[in-house]
Each structure stands twice: as C-alpha cells, then as structure tokens.
Amino acid sequence: MIDQLSLTNFKAFRSADIPLAPVTLLTGLNSSGKSSVLQALVLLRQSYDSFTLFSTDGEADEQGGFLLNGELLELGTGKDVLHEDVVRSPGLPTPLIRIGYRTSDGQTYDWAALYAPEQDVLTLHSASDVPHEGSVFNRCFQYLKADRIVPATSYPRSHQQAIGRGFLGARGEHTVNYLRHHAQHTMTSKALRHPEARGKTFLDHVVAWMQELCPGVNLEATEIPGIDAVRLSYGFDGTAGLDSSSRRRPTNVGFGLTYALPIVVACLSAGPGSLILLENPEAHLHPRGQSRMAALIAAAGAAGAQLIVETHSDHVLNGLRLAVKNRVIPAADTAVHYFRRHGQQAEIVTPRIQDDGTLSDWPTGFFDEWENSLEQLLD
Incomplete structure (x- = not known):
C-alpha cells in the first residue's frame, strides 16, 4: 500500500510529499491540484502498460519514459505537465519531472523524466525497478x-x-x-x-x-x-x-x-492489494446516494483495498466520517486533503477525521458554503 506520493515539477506541484491512507479524500476548488495526484499514479500505470517505464538496454537514446497520451490519460505534451515555477537540477540543461512513492513497508520508488516541451513521451533520466507486487502495477x-x-x-x-x-x-x-x-x-x-x-x-x-x-x-x-x-x-x-x-x-x-x-x-x-482511483463518485447522485457511496468506499478500504477519491461533495465527506464513527473503518486508515492555490503552488491542508467522526479542524473554504449561505439568508 502507498503511504506517501512525492511529486516534483508535475502540473500543480513544484514539490510536494502527499500522505496517503487506505481511504484518502482529495477535496478543494477546481484547478487546485486534486486531479494531478490521481494523474501522477495513472501516468505511472499507463507508462508501465505501454512498456515505456524502464530502460531496455541502458542506452540513453533507448530509454523509456512517461507516456503522456494513452489508454488511460491524455495529458498533452511536456509543456502541459511542467509546473510553472520549476525546481532546477544542477548539471542538467532541462528540469526533471519526478514521480515517486513510499509504501507502507518503507520501500521507496522514484522515476524522473527529462522535460521536453513538444514531446508526449518524456525520456527517463532515472528509474526504479518496477516492483513485482506494487499496487500501481498489479492486476488489481x-x-x-x-x-x-x-x-x-x-x-x-x-x-x-x-x-x-x-x-x-x-x-x-x-x-x-x-x-x-x-x-x-x-x-x-x-x-x-x-x-x-x-x-x-x-x-x-x-x-x-x-x-x-x-x-x-x-x-x-x-x-x-x-x-x-x-x-x-x-x-x-x-x-x-x-x-x-x-x-x-x-x-x-x-x-x-x-x-x-x-x-x-x-x-x-476490491480486495487486499487493490488500488482504486475514483473521480467524483458523487456525480448524478442525490445526497443520500452520495453518503451511501462513501459507506461503500469505506467498506472497500476495510476489505484491504486502497482508494484515492477526488470529490466535491460534503455528503461523501460526511459519509466517510459516519463510517469512522460506526467503526466500519478506523480513523487512522483515512486521510482528507484540502487543496487550495497559493500563488503558482498547490497548498495542502489536512484536517484529520477523529474516532468519533469529528474533524480536527475546519479550514477556511473547506465545505463551508452552506454556512456562508445560511448566514446570508439569516442576515
């Protein structure tokens, strides 16, 4: 299971280490970086499935790379995925776009590709061996x-x-x-x-x-x-x-x-070792359905799967909080990240779900539109 995703120069992120749990909710305003988290993992999988995530013979011009356009994702070219304010690598003429992760058993994996503005396969500069049992790369x-x-x-x-x-x-x-x-x-x-x-x-x-x-x-x-x-x-x-x-x-x-x-x-x-990436599971569902979908997501996490979910729904958040309170899934097996823009960089705030389903804090802008609207209605 992945417990931390690390990104450098990738889309909304100049540099970020993002903790992940068996069930992780990604929330926040549009274009704040939520999708970039999912896309980084999907890009690894897409490149792996197309046999470009590794070097075939060690020659620089024969190295594999990040396949930006394929069956799962269509990200465009290098200029579409490079962060605006790049981290430079000493001794290299171009920036590196880096995706890495750490697993719950302490293993770390990292892939870095050379930026090329007009290319849709970014050549690998360095690459970890693909893990045989890695959840990003297995059948589940x-x-x-x-x-x-x-x-x-x-x-x-x-x-x-x-x-x-x-x-x-x-x-x-x-x-x-x-x-x-x-x-x-x-x-x-x-x-x-x-x-x-x-x-x-x-x-x-x-x-x-x-x-x-x-x-x-x-x-x-x-x-x-x-x-x-x-x-x-x-x-x-x-x-x-x-x-x-x-x-x-x-x-x-x-x-x-x-x-x-x-x-x-x-x-x-889903089962142990599964990795499930979901965008907007609440779409086209009424509020009760959104809350119950969160209960199913929590149950899948309790069954041993890892789920990373992008959502705009407070009903999904509250459904997960209820699942924690009802002991479907431990609070320690959940994470909630609120993404917001701070200049060109994505900023992440992480309120924690506690054992009773309450949140450790409620950041400004975090699912507070109902309270804001209510204040205006009562004014």
Whole structure:
C-alpha cells in the first residue's frame, strides 16, 4: 500500500510529499491540484502498460519514459505537465519531472523524466525497478474518470479487458461485461457484504448496494448473441432476481444509476492489494446516494483495498466520517486533503477525521458554503 506520493515539477506541484491512507479524500476548488495526484499514479500505470517505464538496454537514446497520451490519460505534451515555477537540477540543461512513492513497508520508488516541451513521451533520466507486487502495477488496479459510461443500448464485450485483466476501463466501459461474467460468483469479503442482500452472489451484493442509490432496482447483464456486445437492463420490482417480466433499457432509466454502476462494481471487486482511483463518485447522485457511496468506499478500504477519491461533495465527506464513527473503518486508515492555490503552488491542508467522526479542524473554504449561505439568508 502507498503511504506517501512525492511529486516534483508535475502540473500543480513544484514539490510536494502527499500522505496517503487506505481511504484518502482529495477535496478543494477546481484547478487546485486534486486531479494531478490521481494523474501522477495513472501516468505511472499507463507508462508501465505501454512498456515505456524502464530502460531496455541502458542506452540513453533507448530509454523509456512517461507516456503522456494513452489508454488511460491524455495529458498533452511536456509543456502541459511542467509546473510553472520549476525546481532546477544542477548539471542538467532541462528540469526533471519526478514521480515517486513510499509504501507502507518503507520501500521507496522514484522515476524522473527529462522535460521536453513538444514531446508526449518524456525520456527517463532515472528509474526504479518496477516492483513485482506494487499496487500501481498489479492486476488489481482500477481508475474511473469523471467522464464515465452513460446509458446506452449495449456495451463492449472484451474478454481480454474485463475477464483477462479484470479491468473495468477508465470510463467503466467494461463494467457490464465484468458483471455478466462474475454475476454468479460467491461474494467472499465479509467487509463488503451488504446486510440486506438476497443471496451470496456478486450480483446479489451489487444489486443491494445499487438499491441504496435507488430503492427497488435490480440489474441484469446479458450477452447479445452474434456480436461482441453485452446488454444491461434494470427492473423495479423490488427483488434481486433476474426473472422480472418488465425490464428497462438504461436509456429509459435515470442517468445516475448507470453512471454509478462502475464505482459500485469496482469497490465490490476490491480486495487486499487493490488500488482504486475514483473521480467524483458523487456525480448524478442525490445526497443520500452520495453518503451511501462513501459507506461503500469505506467498506472497500476495510476489505484491504486502497482508494484515492477526488470529490466535491460534503455528503461523501460526511459519509466517510459516519463510517469512522460506526467503526466500519478506523480513523487512522483515512486521510482528507484540502487543496487550495497559493500563488503558482498547490497548498495542502489536512484536517484529520477523529474516532468519533469529528474533524480536527475546519479550514477556511473547506465545505463551508452552506454556512456562508445560511448566514446570508439569516442576515
């Protein structure tokens, strides 16, 4: 598990060491640095998957590098990712863009690439060996962008992605096929089992958690014969079975259900060693659904996964605080970072969730809009 991420000259960060926990919330105003934290880890994974994160023969012109544009991320070119006020490296004509992390067992890993303004593969200047058991690089990795799948009549059926890699896709596009394949598998994690699930299968528990977002809903994921596609349908008969005679296409159901499904599946499929990166899990959900999504995220952390979550929702924050108070997850296994701009540099303030769910402090600008609005209404 990663307990600290270190960034130098990367996007919003001139230099920063960012503590991470089993469940970490990244909050703050737009363009304050939250996404940069997720993108740094995703950039390592993207470069690893494309076989550019290491040198093949030690020759300088054959070194690998950071792949800025690929399956997971499209960051542009070097000039798009270099911090405005760079840290210079003595003896080098160009700055280094550095991404590193420390694991909970004290191991440190670091990759530094030479800045090139017009290049989208930044050549490595130095690189750690890729750890065999690193959560960034193992099979149990999920990254779900804010731009996720929307209601559609069909979704792709890629055996290699959904079953071979166990990957839901950066937009969650392989979620339905993953659910189809694993629907009848037994749910083994006690921490992730929903107390009101109708049975022991993975689908039973997906349905139970989805009913937290929309009471009475149930799901069915089926193969479409003859083409490489699968179909998702919803029922509203209040059961978790697949025998409802009146089923609805996602295009005829609220946007939020389909948008939230990849997050529910990612959390329920998590286990020890998993790394799950989530952007805006609250999108298109009502406040109760946002709070319950936080409860699921906390449960995934309690099951041994590490989740790093970018959010703009005080309901997600409060849902995590309630999970701590209700002893779903220890306070020590959570972190909350509030990002704000200080000139050109991202500044990070870290209020702590305490054992009773209260916060150690409440920084100015940190989810205080309700109080500000209330003061104006009562004035």
